[in-house]
Amino acid sequence: MRLTLPYLDEDEVREVAKVLSTGYLTQGPKVAEFEEKIANLVSAKHAFAMSSCTTALHLALVALGIGEGDDVLVADYTFPATANVVVQQGARPVLVDVHRDTYNIDVDEIERRITPATRAIIPVHAFGLPASMGDVMEVAHRHSVSVIEDAACALGAKLQAQACGTFGEMGCFSFHPRKSITTGEGGLIATNDDVLAERIRLLRNHGGLRSTFYYRFDEAGYNYRMSDVQAALGVAQFRKLDWILNRRRELASQFSTKLANAEGITPPIEPQDCHHTYQSYVVVVDPAFDRDLVIEEMRRRDIETTLGTYALHEQPFFQKAYGYSSGDLPNSSFLFRQTLTLPLYPQMTSEDIDRVVQALGEALENARR
Incomplete structure (x- = not known):
């Protein structure tokens, strides 16, 4: 018996076949359709499909301008990607203990580890159980630090009827095959912040903005896009x-x-x-x-x-x-x-x-x- 097994049927085959028949395989209308579905689900103004939750977390840090000399508090009990992205930005991950019963970040420990160098907190909704986001946000607001939710496991999770991934400035989701729904590999950033949304939109696609006939590159961005092939899987999976x-x-x-x-x-x-x-x-x-x-x-x-x-x-x-x-x-x-x-x-x-x-x-x- 396997640990997990994605639930797939002919619906996924049909959706992928539609995309293949168009010849438009990279980020396109199917990605936009998938983004709209997730945005509506979690009640976010903006949703940006990404190549993975790891790249989503990384781009969230980049969008906030976090880098060398900054500290980011990270729940210690998590997959290493949550903290690796902090390291990749030249910032310092400050690891924070969790509660034994919920596996989620201990807010009292957050308080003990915040310093003037702290720029952000990354709580993790462990295995799909919402972290204590009300308490996390209270501490964050009091200390004027940002919150990026690692909601990799938490699509559909709610705390007091509010969707995980929408408490902080940004929430990052995963569509790896071990998650509830999958795009093979893939992730997504959700945000209600218009300014951050513009940064994410720019940086996700090489830092380029399309003009009438070609791009203008305003930033040294990344190729963190999801393909329409992957999004086709996601659209079919979303129906389930x-x-x-x-x-x-x-x-x-x-x-x-x-x-x-x-x-x-x-x-x-x-x-x-x-x-x-x-x-x-x-x-x-x-x-x-x-x-x-x-x-x-x-x-x-x-x-x-x-x-x-x-x-x-x-x-x-x-x-x-x-x-x-x-x-x-x-x-x-x-x-x-x-x-x-x-x-x-x-x-x-x-x-x-x-x-x-x-x-x-x-x-x-x-x-x-």
Whole structure:
């Protein structure tokens, strides 16, 4: 059983075939159609499809003018791309611990790490659970710093009925195959700021503005565009989004019910006023059990699992470049070592859930320390 599997059918084939038949394969009308759908979904004035969420995060920093001498606070428990883009801008990523129960950034820790050099905060909506954006925005406004939401996993997630990705100046989404809907590779920036929108529009396409017959290049920009082929996948996938999200939540609920009293396992939580997308179903394995051995035991049973995600301060690059040591951010460090991602995708059945739960119980028995 695979960890995840995109839900694709003939609709995607038809949409891609339409684009191929036109011969217009790069960024074009299909990208514009996809952008409009996402903008309407999250109630954003502007949406810019990108080649990945990583390039979306990078361009968000560029649009804000963040660079050498600036600090950016980044949730430590995340995929390295969230902080790598800060490094690529010559700024310094300041890693911030998270809560053990939600896996999301700890606002009290943000307060402790803000300095006059801080230009921005990048909270992550971990696995599709909204971060405490009201508190994050209050701190950001008080200290006059910008907020870029890493909403890679959070398309469709809401906090008090507001879409993730629309609290800060910009929100960045991913359409990687592990996400709820996919364009193969791809990302998107959403913003309600007209000035930032103009910067993004310019910088995404080599820094060029089209005149009557050709471009005028006002900036040294980037080629961060999504193609119409990718967007065709996205348009077809978007038609399935509500069903996919509802199905993921339904399956996650079954997991949580069946694991509620399981020895050695703590299921994920969904705080009040949060609408979780369950991009991944991530549990905490009690330290009495060897998480990596659980992964190995599940593989022997032909079930793919993996860690939750990474504690950046535990990674060699961040230790070498910024002086972090293992365990400096204890909650993130704990989650890096003890979280486990179980298979979750809409094609799964209740029988599949039962199989995973049974196999997990057997794996835990063989993984006691």
